[in-house]
Amino acid sequence: MRQAARLWQPAAILPALWLAGCAAPAAMGPLPATTAALPPGWFRAAQATTPACEGAGRRVHAGFERAALAGCRIDADGHVHVTVAPESRPINPSPWYGFVVASERPDETPVTLHYDGGKHRYTPWQAVPGGVPALLAADRVNIAADRSAATLRLPPAPAQLVIAQPPETVERVLAPFEARVRAGQLTRVDAGHSRARRPIAVYHHRPANPRGTVVILTRQHPPETTGPQAFATFTDMLLGNSRAARAFRARHALMIVPLVNPDGFVMGHWRHNLGGVDLNRDWGPFTQPETRALAGAIDAEAARGPILAVIDFHSTFRDVVYAPPKPADTDLGEAMLQAITADLAGADIRIDRAHNPGNGVLKSWARDRFGVGALTWEVGDDSPADRTQRLATAAATALMAQANK
Numbered sequence: 001m002r003q004a005a006r007l008w009q010p011a012a013i014l015p016a017l018w019l020a021g022c023a024a025p026a027a028m029g030p031l032p033a034t035t036a037a038l039p040p041g042w043f044r045a046a047q048a049t050t051p052a053c054e055g056a057g058r059r060v061h062a063g064f065e066r067a068a069l070a071g072c073r074i075d076a077d078g079h080v081h082v083t084v085a086p087e088s089r090p091i092n093p094s095p096w097y098g099f100v101v102a103s104e105r106p107d108e109t110p111v112t113l114h115y116d117g118g119k120h121r122y123t124p125w126q127a128v129p130g131g132v133p134a135l136l137a138a139d140r141v142n143i144a145a146d147r148s149a150a151t152l153r154l155p156p157a158p159a160q161l162v163i164a165q166p167p168e169t170v171e172r173v174l175a176p177f178e179a180r181v182r183a184g185q186l187t188r189v190d191a192g193h194s195r196a197r198r199p200i201a202v203y204h205h206r207p208a209n210p211r212g213t214v215v216i217l218t219r220q221h222p223p224e225t226t227g228p229q230a231f232a233t234f235t236d237m238l239l240g241n242s243r244a245a246r247a248f249r250a251r252h253a254l255m256i257v258p259l260v261n262p263d264g265f266v267m268g269h270w271r272h273n274l275g276g277v278d279l280n281r282d283w284g285p286f287t288q289p290e291t292r293a294l295a296g297a298i299d300a301e302a303a304r305g306p307i308l309a310v311i312d313f314h315s316t317f318r319d320v321v322y323a324p325p326k327p328a329d330t331d332l333g334e335a336m337l338q339a340i341t342a343d344l345a346g347a348d349i350r351i352d353r354a355h356n357p358g359n360g361v362l363k364s365w366a367r368d369r370f371g372v373g374a375l376t377w378e379v380g381d382d383s384p385a386d387r388t389q390r391l392a393t394a395a396a397t398a399l400m401a402q403a404n405k
């Protein structure tokens with residue numbers, strides 16, 4: 001099966017102790033809105049791949065974009081067992097899984113996820129042909145007391161997708177920006193290629209004589225979904241048709257990177273790229289093609305004019321913004337942070353002003369290299385989509401207001 005091609009080399013990185021993802025999981029809350037139905041033919045294509053396991057009238061397929069399982073077997077009674085394991089170790093615990101279960105039987109399909117190297121984190125999403133993907137109902141998910149396994153009770157269906165987060169593809173992730181390229185609003189200049197030669201798409205807006213550039217990135221870590229939702233709202237605001245957005249774009253350049261780690265995203269990785277490295281510990285060492293390419297592109301942008309702010313969207317167990325202290329009153333990152341803080345007075349968000357230079361994190365590198373506000377914005381795995389949208393809107397509004405002064 002395809003996962004056999006994974007690289008299992010140990011990660012040559014600093015210990016991943018800085019990540020908030022080490023914290024205990026938060027209580028479940030409302031989850032992001034569902035996405036569009038998978039296109040016609042998607043299930044047929046997935047089912048045309050060689051099964052990862054089959055028996056008792058059932059088959060499991062994992063030969064499609066974002067699929068991941070480390071192994072599977074089917075008991076004589078039709079109970080499916082899937083092993084979920086990381087692409088390399090050590091690793092932060094973001095156990096990703098994605099597979100299609102096909103069944104010729106009229107009964108429900110029990111599926112047990114066995115976690116190797118992590119605990120149950122993501123509530124499964126489920127989709128059937130023609131249907132809108134949705135969270136599997138809570139009464140169909142039985143999590144082991146130690147969270148080392150979860151047993152799902154799948155409704156009868158000839159085929160269904162089970163995946164750790166709403167299904168996304170590279171095409172869908174880039175689609176909003178490609179549409180703006182076709183409309184003449186943005187220019188795409190790939191920074192380079194990933195280890196597996198997938199392009200690293202960078203979208204530029206550049207007016208005549210800009211004051212400088214705001215750099216916005218996401219998806220260094222493949223499973224993270226709520227952070228990219230904040231990124232989507234944030235970039236939509238900056239690229240929108242409001243008076244503030246038009247004034248902002250008249251005097252500021254933008255550099256937007258929707259998918260920093262395309263290989264990890266496509267391969268269904270927990271965290272790393274194909275080199276077994278956490279890319280957000282590689283800004284400084286620059287051992288990987290993705291970080292080297294993007295640092296080169298940002299440096300090239302800096303050669304044309306000042307970098308004004310760098311904002312990197314992620315997801316973890318709760319809402320937290322890492323914003324090393326800099327900067328002057330006029331700093332855009334600081335203005336955004338003030339907007340978020342004001343909007344969330346008394347709400348559950350943490351603002352962390354610590355600065356750990358040399359830790360290989362993008363925001364630390366950017367802050368020290370360009371001397372500007374650089375944020376890592378982590379959105380909780382289970383943060384309600386409307387709250388995330390409200391925060392991202394407030395932050396983009398604050399950034400534009402500050403920049404337009």
Ligand SMILES: [Zn+2]
Binds near residue numbers: 220221224314315
């Ligand atoms: Zn992350």
